[in-house]
Amino acid sequence: MSNRTNGQTAPVADVQLPHVNIDDLIVCLKYYVDEENAHIRIKDLAICAACDPKPCLAFCPAHVFETDRHGRMMVGYQACIECGSCRVACPFRNVDWRLPRGGHGVAYKYG
Template structure:
């Protein structure tokens, strides 16, 4: 049962008693441990078409990104905090509409793991 894409994407729910056991972590506390060389001139992540996000019912990118790059702005648009990205690639592939543009940061920029 491969993940359905586009408008056919369906969200699933864990049993309620299991879901309740998940804590609500403030991801910024985790990001403070990461070292970045931030490219102030260019983003390497972008939304290809904001209209696609507008009709995306479940917006899974708000959840599965391991560093919470994607958030919902007050205007209802998806905001992209590319500065926090660890370049895993999940958003490019996990977006049901493949609506996230993804490139590698320019050489030397982006995350620099100290431990890995």
């Protein structure tokens, strides 16, 4: 199969990626939790309190962000799968996310 551009024929890959279920991948992760230093934190809790509809409760596949019974934002960084979605999805850029210190974090295994 090929694709014509500017009078030249460019090859087109005919590849299908395998179906991947995120829940199946999360179950296979190994966590090395740094109990002394959280690698995710909320910069300003007042911003979270005023935020509506709190998209952070939906965009994190590991449900790291939750609210307590008083509506305050809590961060369970120990469950983080380091996807980085919180860095880009918070409309107020109110999440401080760093890679965990060396030796901590998620150990991924493919296959």
